Amino acid sequence: MDTDRPNTVAGLVAKHTELTVLRDRYRAEIRKLTVDIDHLDAAIRLFDSAADTSPLKEYVTKHKAQKGTVKRFVLNRLRESSELLTSRQLTEMWVAERGLSPDEATYSTLRKRIGACIKSCAVRGLVEERGFTTDHGEYGPYKLWTIARARLPM
Numbered sequence: 001m002d003t004d005r006p007n008t009v010a011g012l013v014a015k016h017t018e019l020t021v022l023r024d025r026y027r028a029e030i031r032k033l034t035v036d037i038d039h040l041d042a043a044i045r046l047f048d049s050a051a052d053t054s055p056l057k058e059y060v061t062k063h064k065a066q067k068g069t070v071k072r073f074v075l076n077r078l079r080e081s082s083e084l085l086t087s088r089q090l091t092e093m094w095v096a097e098r099g100l101s102p103d104e105a106t107y108s109t110l111r112k113r114i115g116a117c118i119k120s121c122a123v124r125g126l127v128e129e130r131g132f133t134t135d136h137g138e139y140g141p142y143k144l145w146t147i148a149r150a151r152l153p154m
Contacts, residue, residue, distance in 0.1 A: 035099045042101060070117045073097075075126065078147045084130050086142035087115045118145055 044051050077093055078085060091111040095102050100110075121127040128148045132141040 031099060035101075038101050070094075070113055071121065074114060074117050074121065075147070078127060078145060081146075084144035084146050086133060086140075086144060087111055087118055088140075088142055090114050090118075090145075 073094060074090055077090055088107075088111060091107055091114050092102075094100075094110055094114065095106060100106055118127060122129065122145075125148050127145050130144045130146050132143055134141070
């Protein structure tokens with residue numbers, strides 16, 4: 001591609017790279033701060049189980065994610081997986097990736113969000129159900145999900 005202003009394009013590309021690195025660094029820092037806040041909440045509850053730490057939090061919704069993050073995460077994990085996944089497995093992956101505390105309250109909240117995301121994707125034809133788990137333990141059975149197969153033109 002021949003351009004009239006190669007220095008301008010190179011400068012824009014360099015600035016794009018710089019801002020992307022800066023954004024990723026801040027995301028990592030925000031993730032660390034969120035984990036630290038969760039740990040402080042847990043420590044406070046050790047001393048006073050009835051303590052309300054909500055005024056201390058800077059974020060309104062616990063474990064809030066940027067718009068589209070959950071959908072991208074779910075679709076990427078389903079795309080990358082060689083086996084069918086449940087909403088519980090996707091939730092466990094989300095908790096591990098974000099470094100959240102792995103307690104049942106967190107799983108319950110996040111599984112509802114991931115379940116809503118899966119339902120939305122299923123309505124749009126992006127994912128499809130492929131049966132239920134048989135070895136699900138006390139929390140199952142769960143639906144098994146995968147990326148939808150490409151639709152053939154009629």
